Amino acid sequence: MLSILLVVNLIADYFLQNREVAEKKSIHIKYLLFHGIIIFFSFLLAITLMVNMKVAFMFATIYSVIHCVQDWYIWRLYKRIRRDRITLDYEYWKDSLFYSFIGTDMTLHIITIIILMGLLL
Numbered sequence: 001m002l003s004i005l006l007v008v009n010l011i012a013d014y015f016l017q018n019r020e021v022a023e024k025k026s027i028h029i030k031y032l033l034f035h036g037i038i039i040f041f042s043f044l045l046a047i048t049l050m051v052n053m054k055v056a057f058m059f060a061t062i063y064s065v066i067h068c069v070q071d072w073y074i075w076r077l078y079k080r081i082r083r084d085r086i087t088l089d090y091e092y093w094k095d096s097l098f099y100s101f102i103g104t105d106m107t108l109h110i111i112t113i114i115i116l117m118g119l120l121l
Contacts, residue, residue, distance in 0.1 A: 001121065004050070005113050011042065012038050013106075016038050026074075026076045032068050035068065036064045039060075044056050047059050051121060055120055059120050063113065074101060074104060074108070078097070
């Protein structure tokens with residue numbers, strides 16, 4: 001089950017998130033909420049297929065809220081650290097710190113999934 005939830009997170013967090021949402025989710029709450037809705041429904045669907053709807057709803061709700069809080073703060077911190085470099089032509093993919101933040105972000109999400117699995121599934 002853990003491997004399935006990690007794949008769901010990968011799909012929802014990367015493949016179902018466009019560049020605009022990724023760039024603006026730490027600035028504008030509407031983009032963060034949109035991202036959270038994608039996370040919520042991805043997990044709701046996946047977990048409903050494995051267990052009952054009540055547990056799936058609880059897991060998806062709690063996880064999507066925590067996921068969004070993590071995203072909000074981790075990417076705001078990255079932008080604060082790099083505020084002197086970030087301009088309209090900033091090439092974040094050339095910044096090694098950016099990849100460290102992606103790794104930290106994903107690690108936090110994985111830890112959250114594991115803890116919620118232990119509590120709810």
